[in-house]
Amino acid sequence: MKMQNTEKEIDFSESIKKKIMKIKLFSILLIIALGSFSVTAQETWSLVKCIDYALANNVDLTISFNNAEMQRATVLESKAKLLPTLNMGSGVNYSFGRSIDLNTNTITFDQTMYNNYGLYTSVDLFNGFIKLNTIGFNKYLLSANKEEATYIKNKLVFDILISYCTVLYSKGLREVAKSQLVLSESQYQRMQKLVDIGRESPITVQELKSQWATDKFSLTIAENNFNKTLLQLKQLLKLDAVQSFEIEDLGLNSTFSATQQNIDSLFKSAVNVLPEIKQQEFLFKASVKELAIAKGGVSPRIYLSAGLYTNYFDGDPLEYSKQMDNNQSQAVAIGITIPIFNNASVYSDIKRKRIMVKDRELLLQKQKDILYSEIWNAIDELQSANNEYQSAEELYDFSKLALENATKKLEKGLASPTDYEVAKQRFVSAQASLLKAKIVFYMRKQMLQFYKTGNWNHINQ
Numbered sequence: 001m002k003m004q005n006t007e008k009e010i011d012f013s014e015s016i017k018k019k020i021m022k023i024k025l026f027s028i029l030l031i032i033a034l035g036s037f038s039v040t041a042q043e044t045w046s047l048v049k050c051i052d053y054a055l056a057n058n059v060d061l062t063i064s065f066n067n068a069e070m071q072r073a074t075v076l077e078s079k080a081k082l083l084p085t086l087n088m089g090s091g092v093n094y095s096f097g098r099s100i101d102l103n104t105n106t107i108t109f110d111q112t113m114y115n116n117y118g119l120y121t122s123v124d125l126f127n128g129f130i131k132l133n134t135i136g137f138n139k140y141l142l143s144a145n146k147e148e149a150t151y152i153k154n155k156l157v158f159d160i161l162i163s164y165c166t167v168l169y170s171k172g173l174r175e176v177a178k179s180q181l182v183l184s185e186s187q188y189q190r191m192q193k194l195v196d197i198g199r200e201s202p203i204t205v206q207e208l209k210s211q212w213a214t215d216k217f218s219l220t221i222a223e224n225n226f227n228k229t230l231l232q233l234k235q236l237l238k239l240d241a242v243q244s245f246e247i248e249d250l251g252l253n254s255t256f257s258a259t260q261q262n263i264d265s266l267f268k269s270a271v272n273v274l275p276e277i278k279q280q281e282f283l284f285k286a287s288v289k290e291l292a293i294a295k296g297g298v299s300p301r302i303y304l305s306a307g308l309y310t311n312y313f314d315g316d317p318l319e320y321s322k323q324m325d326n327n328q329s330q331a332v333a334i335g336i337t338i339p340i341f342n343n344a345s346v347y348s349d350i351k352r353k354r355i356m357v358k359d360r361e362l363l364l365q366k367q368k369d370i371l372y373s374e375i376w377n378a379i380d381e382l383q384s385a386n387n388e389y390q391s392a393e394e395l396y397d398f399s400k401l402a403l404e405n406a407t408k409k410l411e412k413g414l415a416s417p418t419d420y421e422v423a424k425q426r427f428v429s430a431q432a433s434l435l436k437a438k439i440v441f442y443m444r445k446q447m448l449q450f451y452k453t454g455n456w457n458h459i460n461q
Contacts, residue, residue, distance in 0.1 A: 084123035120307030128299025140286035147279035273454030
């Protein structure tokens, strides 16, 4: 009887264990499924997507577009000032006490009322071309505002490119740190097994364990740097803090080569396409028009005006509508005003505008000088990046071979952990240098292409 009870208890416990195992297995599968869902739900952004999103959501760029639209309205307003003015007016006059009776043209002490209406127009026949020059001035300002918006757009794209590549670099360093940690852990575990069977000294294991701890710390630093650079890119894109965000690689595994660039030919291309140069050119032309406007202040003004008037008197026996017809009057006038002395304001304004034209010309030349230096540096930096990449690639191959040899010697007991650590750190440094050289070369090459076209459309290719 006891045997049967014991067997039943064993069967019952076995069934419970099976159920527990099923629950654990289901929990593990659920965790894996949820983990894979979270990974797939995390959105990956390419460089082009980051640029497009930033251009669509940047406040400074939107403000620059709004400024251009306001200037466009100013251009339309200045064009409309060439047209004649047309206005209509009306007034009512009540007189009390002594006044002139407008019907009899005699003195009266009665209360009188006078109501008048007028429709009048005027147009400038000549005003020293001030209005025409004002139109040209506002057009050049509009063009300058458009170029400023393009400049802000290009600068935003450049900032995104720099931030994106910085994230890629920190991401690469994190991957290097991870691989080194795996390598240190495997060496430590292998050496620990040798110690357990008495074939290796415990001191060697302690040194490898110390190196393993150092690599853990290096990985922590690399992860923190990666998170920091990723946060900076998210802030630049104006993303939410809780939004998951990952970036794609740029595919920098291809062979790099730099062709020799001519500074002068590249400068000539850049001068004709870069918005910062074109903006200064438009501002210079606008200052010339502004000087012409100031000079127009010393010219005579010839104008033509015309009007249609009528009125009503409360003492007139005629009806209101008949008085409107009978009391009509028309007037046409042509006149001229000649400036003689206006407290020297016109001549002072001309002098200031002449100085402004010279300043704008100097600023244009200064911007061209800055551009020439930038292109010069960019060409030199591209060549330096190419040389650095070639050296980094060679260093990577040799340091990788040295690490493999040091690993084999360590496993055979022919090298100390210190020798192994030195070879490993050289390989880590070579990996970082090669990654940096690739990214820097990519950015310099993109920059030179920008000088040729004046935009970043080549990034989409």
